[in-house]
């Protein structure tokens with residue numbers, strides 16, 4: 001099974017740039033590649049920061065661009081740069097009846113859970129009681145293994161500013177998922193604007209760098225310093241034993257074909 005994770009498109013109104021880069025062009029480039037090569041995916045998960053300033057024209061632009069492509073089944077949540085009410089006005093189908101941008105989706109032998117970590121007035125994330133209870137109820141339902149997606153991570157990664165705006169309430173989150181630990185196969189995050197991988201309390205996780213600006217790897221500074229690199233999205237391959245995550249950069253590449261020399265005793269990669 002294949003899943004595509006796309007995160008942090010940070011769309012701005014048409015015709016404007018974000019720190020000198022063009023989020024719309026980057027989004028189109030990624031969606032074109034997903035349409036061309038990954039339409040067979042079981043899901044396309046957008047893990048928040050859909051827009052940069054949570055303005056309605058940017059959400060409408062996102063909706064209009066998505067409609068231009070043939071894509072896998074789409075699941076979207078919000079990040080700290082979003083505003084749930086404006087998002088919900090443009091994407092009502094991506095809000096649950098309780099008003100949160102969380103959802104459960106069928107992945108055959110697995111269950112996908114997309115969580116909503118958005119919290120008003122802060123760039124950090126958190127869950128209130130209602131969202132934790134929803135999560136607990138989802139985990140208690142059935143016996144399938146779970147793949148979990150969300151914007152903010154509870155993990156501290158050593159980059160000071162990112163760690164200040166991580167997910168708050170780590171212990172409360174852990175208390176809810178710990179009884180189901182054996183069925184949670186992998187956590188997928190956005191928000192950090194870097195490709196990061198590791199494990200949190202023994203659960204493997206991957207952070208996708210996203211489509212726009214990236215955060216410089218600087219363990220000293222208290223502020224975030226941005227760099228311009230290629231847009232990334234993740235191709236996730238899952239079977240009943242293993243999970244592989246490919247962070248994939250969209251760039252102009254020169255393909256170097258290796259033509260095997262069948263007369264040589266051996267050739268190497």
Ligand SMILES: [Fe+2]
Pocket residue numbers: 008010049079081191192193
């Ligand atoms: Fe972001």
Ligand SMILES: [Fe+2]
Pocket residue numbers: 049079080081151190191192
């Ligand atoms: Fe974010």
